[in-house]
Amino acid sequence: MTMRMRLWVLTVGGLGTAVLYLLACRDLPAFGGAWHPYGDRAVRAALARHTANTVSAVNFDQRALDTLGEESILFGSVLGTVVLLRQSRDEDRLPPQPVRVAPPVRRYALPALPVTLLIGLYVIAHGQLSPGGGFQGGVVVATALHLLYIAVDYRALERIRPIGLYEVADAAGEAGYLLLGAAGLLTGAAFLTNVLPYGTFTTLASGGTVPLLNAAVGVEVAAGVVVLLARFLDQAVEIEDEGPGPATEGGG
Numbered sequence: 001m002t003m004r005m006r007l008w009v010l011t012v013g014g015l016g017t018a019v020l021y022l023l024a025c026r027d028l029p030a031f032g033g034a035w036h037p038y039g040d041r042a043v044r045a046a047l048a049r050h051t052a053n054t055v056s057a058v059n060f061d062q063r064a065l066d067t068l069g070e071e072s073i074l075f076g077s078v079l080g081t082v083v084l085l086r087q088s089r090d091e092d093r094l095p096p097q098p099v100r101v102a103p104p105v106r107r108y109a110l111p112a113l114p115v116t117l118l119i120g121l122y123v124i125a126h127g128q129l130s131p132g133g134g135f136q137g138g139v140v141v142a143t144a145l146h147l148l149y150i151a152v153d154y155r156a157l158e159r160i161r162p163i164g165l166y167e168v169a170d171a172a173g174e175a176g177y178l179l180l181g182a183a184g185l186l187t188g189a190a191f192l193t194n195v196l197p198y199g200t201f202t203t204l205a206s207g208g209t210v211p212l213l214n215a216a217v218g219v220e221v222a223a224g225v226v227v228l229l230a231r232f233l234d235q236a237v238e239i240e241d242e243g244p245g246p247a248t249e250g251g252g
Helices: 003-025 037-048 054-062 064-084 103-125 134-151 154-159 163-186 210-233
Strands: 091-093 236-239 248-251
Touching (some): 054 064, 054 210, 064 163, 064 210, 103 210, 134 154
Antiparallel strands (some): 236 248
16 A cells, blocks of 8 residues: 555544544533433432542442543553563573663662651552552552652562562452453353442442452552563673674663
């Protein structure tokens, strides 16, 4: 296909998408109106299942299957990164070179590590009660661990980051979400149906399966982000030619 033909295909596709978008917008409620059918139904469903955070009720109850897709995208990205950036036979792993850390960075990054880690765990644990949840909290937890890389060096990060365990945790988070969804099938309901007791409203045990699914996502996201960053940070390799030429060094 020529470049001219590709531009025509792009133009026709873009115009078609724009027309469909405008037609869909015609049926939307007017801006500033008092009629919000989707929001009202989502809030009622969340309160009926004792979930104080309506966003989490949508993510892990009303549309939990969509969240499974989003989680699987991250899981697939991590898996692809592990496969593509794995060490090949013609690559030699070199020890990381020590870097000088500015005293102000070291002074503030180390105390911030446990605080950031605690905040991330809090955001995950209270996802069904307050803004946040497994996706946001998982990223905060992974960020907390990498504050050690900023405050000290890469060797210190490696000591608290066994990649094998984080890869297992990543897979366990994905599998846990699937197994919780399959629990609904065992009761005769649909996949990912909220089948557990709803508990007492505004408590950590409220929401039925919502806090469990939220926790599974938190584990998968935290471990997945750690593995992703680890694979990219490990890209300091030396490639040696088999021929008589000089060695070629590369890094990323």
